[in-house]
Amino acid sequence: MRETSHELGADLQAAVARIYSRFRSERSDGELGDAAVGVLIALAKSGALTLTELSERARVTTGSMSQTVNRLVAGGYVERDRDPADGRRMLIGATPAGAEIAAAARAHRRSWLDARLAELTPAERATLAEASALIRRIADS
Amino acid sequence: MRETSHELGADLQAAVARIYSRFRSERSDGELGDAAVGVLIALAKSGALTLTELSERARVTTGSMSQTVNRLVAGGYVERDRDPADGRRMLIGATPAGAEIAAAARAHRRSWLDARLAELTPAERATLAEASALIRRIADS
DNA sequence: TATTGTTATACTCTATAACTATA
DNA sequence: TATAGTTATAGAGTATAACAATA
Numbered sequence: 001m002r003e004t005s006h007e008l009g010a011d012l013q014a015a016v017a018r019i020y021s022r023f024r025s026e027r028s029d030g031e032l033g034d035a036a037v038g039v040l041i042a043l044a045k046s047g048a049l050t051l052t053e054l055s056e057r058a059r060v061t062t063g064s065m066s067q068t069v070n071r072l073v074a075g076g077y078v079e080r081d082r083d084p085a086d087g088r089r090m091l092i093g094a095t096p097a098g099a100e101i102a103a104a105a106r107a108h109r110r111s112w113l114d115a116r117l118a119e120l121t122p123a124e125r126a127t128l129a130e131a132s133a134l135i136r137r138i139a140d141s
Numbered sequence: 142m143r144e145t146s147h148e149l150g151a152d153l154q155a156a157v158a159r160i161y162s163r164f165r166s167e168r169s170d171g172e173l174g175d176a177a178v179g180v181l182i183a184l185a186k187s188g189a190l191t192l193t194e195l196s197e198r199a200r201v202t203t204g205s206m207s208q209t210v211n212r213l214v215a216g217g218y219v220e221r222d223r224d225p226a227d228g229r230r231m232l233i234g235a236t237p238a239g240a241e242i243a244a245a246a247r248a249h250r251r252s253w254l255d256a257r258l259a260e261l262t263p264a265e266r267a268t269l270a271e272a273s274a275l276i277r278r279i280a281d282s
Numbered sequence: 283t284a285t286t287g288t289t290a291t292a293c294t295c296t297a298t299a300a301c302t303a304t305a
Numbered sequence: 306t307a308t309a310g311t312t313a314t315a316g317a318g319t320a321t322a323a324c325a326a327t328a
Contacts, residue, residue: 008270009255010247013164015273017179019280020161023154024296025200033317038158051287059166064319066288071317088286088327106151114150116279124275129149131272132156134265138257139160165319174294192310205296207311212294229304229309 016135026112031075032101035060035068040077040094040102048093050083077101157276167253172216173242176201176209181218181235181243189234191224218242 024034032040035058042057043049049057055065069092072078077098083089094102117125165175173181176199183198184190190198196206210233213219218239224230235243258266 008266008273009251009258011273012258012269013251013254015276015280016157016161016164019276020157021200022280023157035318052285059162060318061320062287063289063321068318070288086286086328090287110150110154113154113279116282117150117153120275125149127268127271128153128275130268132149132152134261134269135156135160138254139156139163141257176295193308201295202297203310204298204312209295211311227305227309231310 023109023113027109030101030105032072032077032105036072036077037101037105039065039068039072039092040098041106043078043092043094044099044102044106048081048091050089050091052089054092072098164250164254168250171242171246173213173218173246177213177218178242178246180206180209180213180233181239182247184219184233184235185240185243185247189222189232191230191232193230195233213239 027034030037038058039054042054051062051065051069054069055062058065060068069078069080073080076095078092078094081091081093083091117128120128168175171178179199180195183195192203192206192210195210196203199206201209210219210221214221216238217236219233219235222232222234224232258269261269
């Protein structure tokens with residue numbers, strides 16, 4: 001198949017939208033939503049981050065992120081601390097409860113997907129691994 | 142590379158989340174949101190659909206879809222007509238204005254992605270084409 | 283002045299539950 | 306009774322604009 005579809009953009013977008021919708025419907029009905037769990041996962045990976053850093057990673061405005069952090073603080077999942085080196089900055093860090101939620105959410109979110117991937121052939125999994133890297137590259141370009 | 146990453150599930154999910162977030166930030170700020178445009182695109186592909194069909198395709202409840210259709214009706218983008226064959230069913234169809242929005246939204250949503258895909262090698266595009274089909278299969282399984 | 287962050291307001295999207303109408 | 310759809314209510318997520326504090 002040397003000739004790839006001229007509809008690749010449409011196909012890829014449709015596939016992404018479809019599986020993303022599936023992720024949403026498969027997710028556990030915990031007390032926290034997508035954006036809030038995304039913050040906890042970012043903090044688990046990188047340690048404490050400023051509000052601006054969090055908003056850039058999620059590609060939302062600082063106003064939006066500040067409100068997501070408000071919800072997390074209210075639930076006791078993160079703490080805000082003023083940066084001693086720059087009084088304008090707030091460092092947002094996960095509490096033990098928040099770190100626990102992040103680990104559990106990552107495991108649960110992937111259980112459905114991992115089961116599906118196990119049904120594929122090794123070659124198919126290799127294709128998806130290469131595609132994941134390509135998609136990341138495109139998304140971050 | 143016979144050994145694919147044991148983190149494939151995490152990698153794939155992260156890649157999908159990342160590009161989906163990018164789609165969102167690249168989308169035009171039209172008057173209609175994602176769900177509403179999704180309905181118009183479904184109607185453009187399939188013609189008039191019932192509320193239940195629309196809600197199943199979007200994987201949302203009929204209550205949610207009814208409200209999305211309300212917004213589309215208010216804007217003049219779709220019409221509700223009672224199914225003559227079954228008085229319980231409503232057939233939702235796009236108006237000319239709705240069909241126009243669907244076509245424009247599809248083209249615009251893809252313009253950023255198509256530009257990125259054009260920068261890839263043919264082999265990379267082939268990988269993404271195969272991966273798209275695999276992702277669709279997983280999402281619909 | 284520029285940067286960082288917060289809040290008020292408003293909108294989209296979604297779910298649940300109670301409801302009506304038709305089969 | 307079962308199916309199809311609507312509405313009321315509530316909550317997450319987001320954006321914009323106005324604002325305060327710090328650099």
